[in-house]
């Protein structure tokens with residue numbers, strides 16, 4: 001079995017790692033000349049920690065990621081009073097079988113890149129075309145000097161992100177829906193941030209039509225900030241386009257002054273317009289399948305995009321472990337059958353937060369805040385962080401799924 005993974009992001013590298021561990025021959029084709037990530041934080045939720053720990057990366061993750069004491073700490077915009085908070089630590093391990101972390105994306109990618117044997121990754125190879133003939137798939141690739149090459153595989157996994165080249169060969173997709181929102185992102189040195197922002201807590205401030213998220217990353221040396229506001233005329237869907245710090249500051253001028261202090265300590269910000277995708281009709285066509293954002297790009301409000309990519313990788317490796325070139329297409333359908341309902345639920349759940357997080361000031365917002373204050377923090381995230389992927393994997397390993 002020769003598997004080609006297109007894309008060396010968090011999803012593609014995890015897939016390569018788990019397939020290699022499962023004894024499957026795998027090659028990653030990445031368009032960039034080096035493996036790199038945007039400068040931003042990410043929540044590494046228990047449903048991502050468990051598969052990474054099973055792959056032997058638990059201790060390495062704990063080296064650089066910040067273990068959360070509190071998650072989903074919702075605060076009122078005017079004065080920072082706490083509306084809702086989920087205690088993590090021992091409670092999190094008891095409920096979900098793992099800790100919850102926050103990390104710098106680049107650190108996470110480095111951890112995966114170190115774990116995947118170097119010879120499995122081909123850099124500077126951009127996929128431009130795919131052709132399958134029922135027995136195998138031919139990939140056409142191009143490097144930065146414009147040289148074209150081809151490769152052949154029994155299975156192709158499109159882990160090539162939100163603007164996937166593999167996806168149109170599998171399924172027709174509807175155009176993305178503009179959410180009307182945009183996000184600012186910054187990393188602030190810890191020594192310049194107010195002390196509230198340094199706690200191992202994922203904090204979310206809710207206010208009129210906006211929300212503001214922060215948590216420490218890189219062993220507590222930086223504070224990651226994501227602020228979601230009405231987009232105005234901004235339509236650029238890119239994680240690397242600069243925004244203006246003064247525009248960000250103006251959005252939160254009337255909020256608790258600690259947010260203004262945090263923004264003032266940033267040296268730059270990125271700004272991107274947020275588009276929403278609906279679940280695809282299918283992920284697989286013959287010997288080609290999709291994984292991660294290529295399969296289920298979602299709004300970031302549940303912090304689950306990469307977590308779902310890792311769940312995908314774990315299940316795909318389980319499905320392909322025993323497959324042969326003759327049974328590969330059935331194994332891919334099995335993967336889709338297990339993963340698509342779960343990932344679609346999370347995708348739609350993320351969309352559901354769009355309205356809840358962005359209510360105008362008034363009675364609806366007060367009702368939401370009262371609901372949060374009366375919510376059950378311990379049960380709130382069971383559906384996200386719970387055990388269903390492991391259950392599927394155990395059944396598969398026993399050969400009963």
Ligand SMILES: Cc1cc2nc3c(=O)[nH]c(=O)nc-3n(C[C@H](O)[C@H](O)[C@H](O)COP(=O)(O)OP(=O)(O)OC[C@H]3O[C@@H](n4cnc5c(N)ncnc54)[C@H](O)[C@@H]3O)c2cc1C
Nearest residue numbers: 007009010011031043127160161292293303304305306307
């Ligand atoms: C603001 C924000 C906050 C987020 N927060 C969280 C969070 O807290 N927790 C979480 O789990 N998720 C979060 N996410 C989602 C998460 O970032 C994504 O779901 C995740 O990065 C998807 O990984 P991927 O490997 O599928 O795609 P990508 O990371 O996009 O990787 C795709 C790779 O494919 C390569 N590629 C693309 N096209 C080609 C081609 N033609 N040929 C070869 N290579 C190609 C790219 O160069 C890239 O390396 C967040 C997203 C955003 C925008």
